[in-house]
Amino acid sequence: MRKNLHRRGRPPFGKAYSFAIITFALFLLSWIGQFVTQLIEVSNNAEEHGQVFTWADFVPQFLSATFENWQSEFLQLVWQAMGLAMLFYWGSSQSREGDDRLEAKVDALLRERGIDVEAIDAAIVDDVSGRSKDRDPAAESTR
Template identity: 60%
Template sequence: MATSRRIQAERNRSHNSSDGKPRFPRAYSFGLVTAGLFVFSWVGQFVTQLVVERNDAAEHGQEFSMSEFWPQFFASTFENWQSEFLQLLWQAAGLSLLLFWGSSQSREQEERIEAKLDRLLEEQGIESKDISKAVNESL
C-alpha cells in the first residue's frame, strides 16, 4: 500500500508543479504541437515559394528581390488562412447552429439516447413516465 502511494506521489511530482498545476509542456501539449506544425508548414511554404520565385526571376532574366518577394509571400499566406478559417468557421459555427436548430441528425441522436434510457429503465423495472414527471417538475 505504501509503495503504491509512493509511486503515485512520484507520478504527481513529475507531472505537476509545486502548486499542483500540470507543468507547462503537459498542460499545453496540444497547443505546442499545433504551433510546431504551424511553424513547420509556414517555413516550408516560405522555402518553396522562395525557390519558385527565384527560379521564375532567373527564367525571365530578372534579378530576384526580397522586397518584391515579401508582399507575394504574405499575400499567399493570408489567402491560405482566409480559406482555411472560413472553412473552419463554417464547420464549427454552422454545425453548431444546425444542431441548435434541431437538424434531423440531432433529433435522431436525442431519440436514440432516449430510447436507450427507456430500455435501461424498463430492464430495471422503473417506470419511465414517473422519471419524466419528476424531471419535468424539477425544471
C-alpha cells in the same frame, strides 16, 4: 500548489492544450515550407530573367500567397465549424434531441426488465455529488 490544481481536475498545460500545440506546430511547419519553396521559385524565376532577387519583391508575393491560402481554407473551415455549432445549438437531429431519444429507449428497456429507473437516476446524482460511494443502483432497483 501546481499539483493541487491537477487534483481538482485541471490537466497539465501540455495535456490540456496538446491539440492546439500540435496544430500550431503543423501550421508553422507548413508556413515555413511555403516560405522556402516560394523563395526558391522566385529566386529561380529572377535568375531566369536576368534579374536580381530582392526581398522587396518577394515579401509582397509571399504575403499575397499566404492570404490567398488563408482566405480559401479558413473561410471554408470557419463556415463548417460555425455551421455545425449553429445547427447543434438550434437542435438538429444530430444534437441533443438524439441523446434524449436514446435515453428514453434505455429507460424503456430498463422498465421492461423491472428495473427502477428513478432509483438509478438518484444513485447517479448521488455519485456525481459525492454523497454515496457504496450504493449499487442495480442492486437497489431489484429490492
